[in-house]
Amino acid sequence: MNGTVVRLTYRALLGGRRAWLLLLMSVLLLAMAVLLRVTVGVDHQITADFLGAVAVAALVPLFGLIVGTGVIGPEIDDGSIVYVLSKPIARPRIILSKFLVAACATVLFAAVPTFVAGLVMSGTASRIALGFGAAALVASVAYSAIFLLLSVVTRHAVVYGLAYALIWEGLLGSFVPGARTLSVQQWSLSLTEAISTRDLVSSDVRLAVAGVLLAVVIVGATWYAGQRLRVLSLAGEE
Amino acid sequence: MPVIQTEELTKRFPATTALDRLTIDVEPGVVGLVGANGAGKSTLIKILLGLSPATSGRASVFGLDVIKDGPEIRERVGYMPEHDCLPADVSATEFVVHMARMSGLPADAARERTADTLRHVGLYEERYRPIGGYSTGMKQRVKLAQALVHDPEIVMLDEPTNGLDPVGRDEMLALIRRIWVEFGITVLVTSHMLGELERISDHVVVIDAGALLRSSSTSDFTRTSQFLVVEVSAETDAVAATLTEAGLTVKRDGHQLVLSLDDDETYDLVRDAVAAQGVGLIRLEQRRHHISEVFGEDQADV
Amino acid sequence: MSEPTARTGVIHDIGYRKYDGPRLGRARVARALYSHSLRGAYGLGRSGRSKVLPMMLLGVMCLVAFIIAVIANVGAGITSELVLPYSAYTFTTQAILTIFVAAQAPVSLSRDLRFRTVPLYFSRPLERSDYVLAKFGGLATALFLLLTAPLLIMYVGALLAEFPAGRETGDLLLALLGTVVFAVVFAGVGLVVASLTPRRGLGVAAIITVFALSFAAISTLQGIIRYEVGNADLAGWLGLLSPVTLVDGFQVWVLDASGRAVAPPPGDAGGVVFVLVTFAAIGACWALLNLRYRKVSI
Structure with a gap:
């Protein structure tokens, strides 16, 4: 972990239009939660459906995408990554510092608002809020790692990441049962299933399996990104 | 008959005054616009091209008012900006052809003139590679080529020798002189390097903090x-x-x-x-x- | 002009030639920029790698349509109509449309902003509104092609399966009208978001967020409000807030299409509002783009 890299990354990430987009998304989630609470009242099934479909399935992956690519993508794009790479800091350490910033940002902007939205909609009943908050937490950390890796590997990380998030997790996930075992969303939902006391959420993946897969993905993606940064080439545009 | 005329041209920004009641007449030939950085040279060019509106005063190019007849003027003018303006992922040929078409040339004429113009500015084999890999000298040439490709009657070059090494600078200056002497196109060149303008200009306009210091022919200056x-x-x-x-x-x-x-x-x-x-x-x-x-x-x- | 050198085997320097040919006016120049943008949306005229994504997306769209056409032919005894109606195709495949807009709207605008090529355009006989029109038109046309090609494939399949030609043609034409509106609305929203940032990656992410998140949120809310609260009208009104449900509602009311949104526009009043908002959205995108390019620093 390198303090300077952390500081620079954090400032770059949250210093511009990206930050406004992230803030807008969190505010929107909370606004919708409040709206539902006010119009519909407390209904735990609705809470589960809403948080599952909007927070975990849409908001968290998008957050992971924006933040995961935002901590290193722009620097590679305009070439200013050379300033960091030419310092005597180990490449894996650079990645780790950036991953830390990404993970914290997604937790702050995605997981915490999800938890708060759950509280707004259902209070502390059945530990729903906690369950979904935990799901959002692990999912956002996992997505950050995945998209950080993608950003190091390709200049078009955002588009490929989208294709993964939308097509794999979205379309295929609905139609092809096998695909669900490899879906970050399903892993995180198994956590919700375990935490919340009511039977509102079901996941196709057992908790133990999900836990292992999450750990493997997070550690593996971060490690591999460090390796790829070692051989990063900046030549060419596309 | 003057190609460029301004009358009490003023441009005020919130923090500074870029041009202060500037009144000049520019005859055909090579005209050097001299001033320190921030003296208002680029601002003048932008106003003449209609890219930026003046606060007050009038300006005309070829006798056409820059505000009312902007599009007509822009058909006959070439512009080479000071800043980087070239996309990195297309080749010089593609880019200049596209710019020629944006100036109103039909497709085949655009391709023909692009080939000619790139040769005139001195880009040969490199023209097929993406611009991202060019040296500064080559990029300046591409910028100049896109300003010349549609055979304008006047070109406005903003700091064309910026970032060039001494040899490149000499070549660029020689090219600029050729544009007037051989091609017959009036050139308005800005620079903060007085020495080089002495060498190639017929007429020099000196601006300081937006106001005209002096405007006379080079021979007068250096007699x-x-x-x-x-x-x-x-x-x-x-x-x-x-x-x-x-x-x-x-x-x-x-x-x-x-x-x-x-x-x-x-x-x-x-x-x-x-x-x-x-x-x-x-x-x-x-x-x-x-x-x-x-x-x-x-x-x-x- | 210098004399041509007469030595054999040497490139003749024929000197500088004046151009006396035609100089096309604003309209033709804008058209040239339009076709440049349209081709750029599919990666034509640029490097090979920029063709991969748009062509792949086009391929996937057509593949799905092809499968539907095959099913229509193979199951001709069982089914007498297409599995997926023409007008519902866009809604169902909106993920592909979204990715296409998200990827290609920045390609159209962000390059010129990032490399500061914009002054070169505006120092030519091209007005700022011409630039905006050409870019908007180019991307909208590209999206129209993306959405129409699969419909044509399905149509051919339907005719081959000997479904009633009159009915199929009528349905197809109505659906084509709907795709025009989809194309224009999506292009407009995508370009407005792309024009806000010179960074391509952020532009892509922001466009995706706007489309995908709005759809996920609105759709979920509509579901909850319609089925668990029982208020179908309110659910219908919510459809105004996301581009895809907005145009779907427009289609349902104006073209009598089979909508796919969770709730249709409530009644005739709702339908009129949907139409007005659709046109207002298009107008707003046009105005915002013009405003953006009036203020661009050059």
């Missing part, structure tokens, strides 16, 4: 002055005394003596004085003006 500089190996005071006795006004400038050059007789007087003292003559030259003196003069006046 030989009426001073003679004499340097001798020893006994400078004695030589000075002899010359003063002979009726010349002599000023001492360090090791040198500066005499006013009234007629050819002055040379004979100097020769005689030096021979009489038995010293060596190191220097005997007429002093020329430099454009930089304009700034010096006016600062002295102020």
Whole structure:
């Protein structure tokens, strides 16, 4: 972990239009939660459906995408990554510092608002809020790692990441049962299933399996990104 | 007949005044626009092109008002901006062809003229590679090519020698001179390097903080002055005394003596004085003006 | 002009030639920029790699349509109509449309902003509104092609399966009208978001967020409000807030299409509002783009 890299990354990430987009998304989630609470009242099934479909399935992956690519993508794009790479800091350490910033940002902007939205909609009943908050937490950390890796590997990380998030997790996930075992969303939902006391959420993946897969993905993606940064080439545009 | 005319042209920004009641007339030829960084040179060009509106005053190009007849003017003008403006992932050929089409050339004419123009600016094999890999000199040439490709009647070059090494700078200046002499296109060149404008311009306009300092032909600027500089190996005071006795006004400038050059007789007087003292003559030259003196003069006046 | 050199085997320097040919006016220049943008949306005229994504997306769209056409033919005894109606195709495949807009809208605008090529355009006989129109038109046309090609494939399949030609043609034409509106709305929103940032990656992410998140949120809310609260009208009104449900509602009311949104526009009043908002959205995108390019620093 390198303090300077952390500081620079954090400032770059949250210093511009990206930050406004992230803030807008969190505010929107909370606004919708409040709206539902006010119009519909407390209904735990609705809470589960809403948080599952909007927070975990849409908001968290998008957050992971924006933040995961935002901590290193722009620097590679305009070439200013050379300033960091030419310092005597180990490449894996650079990645780790950036991953830390990404993970914290997604937790702050995605997981915490999800938890708060759950509280707004259902209070502390059945530990729903906690369950979904935990799901959002692990999912956002996992997505950050995945998209950080993608950003190091390709200049078009955002588009490929989208294709993964939308097509794999979205379309295929609905139609092809096998695909669900490899879906970050399903892993995180198994956590919700375990935490919340009511039977509102079901996941196709057992908790133990999900836990292992999450750990493997997070550690593996971060490690591999460090390796790829070692051989990063900046030549060419596309 | 003047190609560019401005009348009391003013451009004010919240923090500064970029142009202050500027009134100039530009005749066909190579016109150098000189001023320090931030003096208002780029702003003037942008106003002439209609890219930026003036706060007050009028300007016209080819007799057409820049506000009312903007599109007509822009059909006949080429612009080479100071900043980087080239996309990195297309080749020079593709880019210049596209820009030619954006200037109104039909597709085949655009391709033909692009090939010609790139040759004229000196880009040969490199023209098929993406611009991202070019050196600064090559990029400046591409910028110039896109300004020339549609055969404009006047081109406006904003700091064309920026970032070039001395050889590149010479080549660019020679190219600019050719544009007028061989191609017959009027050129408005800006620079903060006075020396290079002296070499290639027919007419120089000097701007300082948005106001006109001076506008005259280069020959006026750099005409030989009426001073003679004499340097001798020893006994400078004695030589000075002899010359003063002979009726010349002599000023001492360090090791040198500066005499006013009234007629050819002055040379004979100097020769005689030096021979009489038995010293060596190191220097005997007429002093020329430099454009930089304009700034010096006016600062002295102020 | 210098004399041509007469040595054999040497490139003749024929000197500078004046151009006396035609100089096309604003309209033709804008058209040239339009076709440049349209081709750029599919990666034509640029490097090979920029063709991969748009062509792949086009391929996937057509593949799905092809499968539907095959099913229509193979199951001709069982089914007498297409599995997926023409007008519902866009809604169902909106993920592909979204990715296409998200990827290609920045390609259209962000390059010129990032490399500061914009002054070169505006120092030519091209007005700022011409630039905006050409870019908007180019991307909208590209999206129209993306959405129409699969419909044509399905149509051919339907004719081959000997479904009633009159009915199929009628349905197809109505659906084509709907795709025009989809194309224009999506292009407009995508370009407005792309024009806000010179960074391509952020532009892509922001566009995706706007489309995908709005759809996920609105769709979920509509579901909850319609089925668990029982208020179908309110659910219908919510459809105004996301581009895809907005145009779907427009289609349902104006073209009598089979909508796919969770709730249709409530009644005739709702339908009129949907139409007005659709046109207002298009107008707003146009105005915002013009405003953006009036203020662009040059």
